[in-house]
Amino acid sequence: MAKKSIVAIVGRPNVGKSSLFNRIIREQKSIVEDIPGVTRDRIYGNAEWLTREFLVIDTGGITLADEIFAKEIKIQAEIAMQEADVIIFALNFKEGLTDQDHMIAKILYKTKKPIILVVNKYDKKGSDNDMFEFMSLGFGNPIMASSTHGIGIGDLLDAVVYQLPKVENTQKDDTPKIAIIGKPNVGKSSLVNSLVGEERMIVSDIAGTTLDSVDTQVQYNNKKYVLIDTAGIRKKGKIYDGIEKYSYLRSLGSISNADIVVLMIDGTQSITDQDTNIGGLAFTEHKPIIIAVNKWDLVKNKEKAILEKEEEIRSYFKYLQYAKIIFISAHDKIRIGKIYDAVDHINEMLKKTIKTSVFNEILNRAQLVNPAPDHNGGRLRIYYGSQVEAYLPTFVMFVNNPHYVHFSYKRFLENQIRLQFGFEGVPITLIFRERK
Ligand code: GDP
Ligand code: GDP
16 A cells, blocks of 8 residues: 655644645545544545645644643644655735744754745735745745635645655565554553564665655565564653653554554553544544454453453454454564564455346345334435455445445444454445435
8 A cells, every 4th residue: 555645734823724634635525424532633644646645633632731832833844854754834814924823943953854934814916015025034935815805725735745645656565564553651662673574584774755764574484574663662761752642643654554453452451542543533534453452461360351351442443343352462562463464354355246147135134124214304225235345345236325324234244244254454435325
């Protein structure tokens, strides 16, 4: 899978960062039902322009309690410089340049990353002279824009896409890319160390686009795997490491570049919102997932505890029912190899194809046992369906009316498919099409 680039918007409060952000991601309303535990507080979104896909983050959403403005803005700018491939520096035309803008500029001068200047709230076109004041910052010609009126947004996106790192010639490489995610202190860097140390066969460190992200290739049972962003996981002690939203961003960057996600939780503690929020990212990004319950060496009465922990996980991560759960000790290197086994299993599931005749038998039986309920003024009838070619298992079903699909019935169908065919660890996509 191609690496997704990250674009960050920085700027002082009230210049219109979140309005620009919303314009850029064009509020792609989530099609999934509201998922408890998945953060609704949007500071990132997926965007697409001229067929390039990228992630946008609004650093203004990374706020710190009890911090003076100067420190907060400094951290926002640093996070942008650290995480993004391209930075949009937003200014406010109505107010002109302020001391705070100069302060941000001074921080951004330190980066070699492309900076795109956008002067927002330019609601009415004036003359070219309007740009001069802002050019004095030394970031070149600004793009004059109005997020409320939709002016200049296309130019802004053109400039962004122009500056995105070129897509590497995607030589077909099917080495699975694994992201290890989880809140601080669950044991991510211990796991990386154990996975890498397991066989001293580190082939190479692969430098990523951002300075900070280094991937590591490892080998296990003669098979290759890539661990994403190992440098970022190991590096500790940045002032903003403890900021919850920052750890989401960090995770998000890794997740979007991964084929498979390992979500780590601390087995000695109860599950928290921070765990479920990070897990939610893997779900909304449609990634195959393995849940690794770590520090299991510390748990007493393990057999009973496993059952209890599994139950806890299933109830907190309702939307990740398909995830495989593994109990490990990263520190003592216990059952570490199970992670590679699970990755291999997921890879097999991704290649699995279901015969159309068998699939339709399942559909017919499912409808016989449990006919769809009335929903949106009618009752769903599924005529036939089949698996279609896609990276993730995807099934198209031809129906009388897609509006009659209730999400609980969709879930029922998914469960029937999983009961029959497995697909452990991978998300399944069901598409309903009307057959006239
Ligand atoms: P942020 O704090 O930088 O994220 O700024 P917001 O996006 O929250 O916008 C701050 C205020 O400016 C809001 O009241 C917006 O409606 C307003 N605003 C944003 N963009 C424009 C614009 O292009 N023109 C005008 N006139 N107002 C805008
Ligand atoms: P990260 O912040 O998620 O990268 O977590 P670290 O790998 O830095 O681990 C946090 C703390 O938990 C460290 O003190 C580790 O030694 C400890 N730790 C990590 N894995 C295990 C484990 O499997 N068992 C035990 N007992 N401690 C662990």
